[in-house]
Amino acid sequence: MKLIGMLDSPYVRRTAITFDLLGISFEHHAISVFSTFEQFQQINPVVKAPSLICDEGTVLMDSSLIIEYAEAVSGRSLKSTQLHPLQKELQITGLALAACEKTAQYVYEKSLRPTEKQFQPWLDRVQGQLIAAMTQLEHLIAGLHDPVEQIERNQSLLTSAVTWQFIYSMLPDILIAADYPALTTLSTNAEQLPVFKKYPPVGPGVQTQA
């Protein structure tokens, strides 16, 4: 299988780390939906990262759906099978994914269009949603017992760690690390793990190529 997309996307990175932790063999192809749009388009005309090319050629999209497929392939999962812990994990993952989405919307507004086409009420709306998501995420992570120990066995924690690294690197002026001590600790420890180092968050970003 081939996983297509740049690791500076938190969606691509969480997928790559999950595949590795589930013991799934795959090739990673670092192709950008921005700087190499046409190359990406040849693989997946919808140009969405991550894209997974399965062994017989089927292309899957959407990190949550690709992870669902990876769970089926490996017969394993990084989610709880019991309802109550699963509920909390899905709550955390939902907040992390919402924060990633709002960050992407913010960065797209600032990077992909000229200044005169940027719309401040949209930036304000998105930033408010982002802070709301990160505030709740911090609160939930802070309330967990020893989350650092569980990163490699828990989808919601590895996604949270990837999310913090992404957002803090993209928007250091908007997020103040001191306000998010639990996420900072989680992320700092995660980035020391071999599986996080193996898939470093590098890429060309979203600067328009016009």
Added chain:
Amino acid sequence: MKLIGMLDSPYVRRTAITFDLLGISFEHHAISVFSTFEQFQQINPVVKAPSLICDEGTVLMDSSLIIEYAEAVSGRSLKSTQLHPLQKELQITGLALAACEKTAQYVYEKSLRPTEKQFQPWLDRVQGQLIAAMTQLEHLIAGLHDPVEQIERNQSLLTSAVTWQFIYSMLPDILIAADYPALTTLSTNAEQLPVFKKYPPVGPGVQTQA
């Protein structure tokens, strides 16, 4: 449990229909992330639809994650347990969700900002991605044996039906029904089903309230 969000969102609608088909008891609260932003914010500060308020108050976001929770609650699923059909279902669902996302981006650009803040290269990019997703989705649905018979047992088909209704109602000038006969047939039949009629796609849309 309470499901929060307007049914003119395909994400909310596919979640409501799935809950019903899985036999999960829930209340639906039609609150908009646009026209009733502040009311929504009191329930979920991130203001994302659908939001699910679980019985003890935990709030979940993201239709795919909420559906995953619903599967755990009910002990049932509208997805295949076997790998090969699951792969195809996830491919179809991924295309449908990508098409919904691109439609939302297009509509947001046109409806939520003044004309002088709209950026044509973004609209062009998004429209191209939308057409690519819908073209592939049509091809896959057309290749299935009797998909209409399976709508209520198959997450990827109910999501495709909801997607077509949404996109065709939002962007009738961009999508020509004659180009999508399999999706049109699937949607037309789906909308006759009691469970689709029970959750009609009505709402205030995304017109800015400024």
